[in-house]
Amino acid sequence: AQKITQTQPGMFVQEKEAVTLDCTYDTSDQSYGLFWYKQPSSGEMIFLIYQGSYDEQNATEGRYSLNFQKARKSANLVISASQLGDSAMYFCAMSSNNAGNMLTFGGGTRLMVKP
């Protein structure tokens, strides 16, 4: 069974500063993928970034980067230069070759950006 844990229910960050959202995972599968999604108050889940378990380099997408530490089973999301529009719920999720297309989600972190 797979499990995702996000230990920060809510976080504040000052506009233009960087912020790290924590995510730890548990799986017995060797091949898996880690994803981060953003959910604004409108409800739509927006894909941000992906990291494969065999990827040796940390994934980056614009202001988003994923700090992947395989031995510690962590996949933290780093948002640089926070903007007011970054205020939203953020979900960490994983899939594995043994689980098909099923995504297992963490409980989410609500990020609030202060002007």
Add this chain to the structure above:
Amino acid sequence: KAGVTQTPRYLIKTRGQQVTLSCSPISGHRSVSWYQQTPGQGLQFLFEYFSETQRNKGNFPGRFSGRQFSNSRSEMNVSTLELGDSALYLCASSLSVAQGSSTDTQYFGPGTRLTVL
């Protein structure tokens, strides 16, 4: 390219009724998955359809069912609605080149918010 669309966006039903939700995937995507999001249980996987066949199923009662059409559009049905079925229902589509690929990115629609009274 148009994103994933879901209709209707909002629904209000009463206990005992049934409901059908619709999802149109991104053009070219063959896999459609459904998720339920509630404040208490978070995001939970319902099922996945690929080439008109259910390929994966979560731990939900048989009142929850779905289907996929030849154009990859999918519908989800909930029969005999209960108060606890009130939730945001999210549909996601992916290319799904290979079954069970952990690299398959899912793209979500805006969701259907169902309220059961």
